[in-house]
Amino acid sequence: MGRGRAKAKQTKVARDLKYRTYETDFGALARELHGNTDDGDQAETDQHDDWSDYAEPRRD
Template sequence: MGRGRAKAKQTKVARELKYFSPDTDLSALERELRASNSSPEAEQASAEDDQDDDDYGDYEKWAAGDR
């Protein structure tokens, strides 16, 4: 028992989340996007780190017979 009240609360919260549209701070979004695009060195470093974690990184050497 008591499920009706909890379900009503969940329905109310879900409806608020669905139809609530906050004002978007476009200038803050623009600053954030500019900051992420302004450092290509950081992106290159993270790409190199990703290559180290690759399970198939040595596959090319293996397939060429340079095991």
């Protein structure tokens, strides 16, 4: 008992996924899965540079 709501919600989600049409950008998906090394390296270094101002100085 008590599974009625959960099952109804799962059925609703399953129907929504089955019948809804999505505009899938397969090019963006491929870039995400393969990893774009040109943009990824630059974005990571920029992120660290932005937060480096807030870092406490090292104490040796």
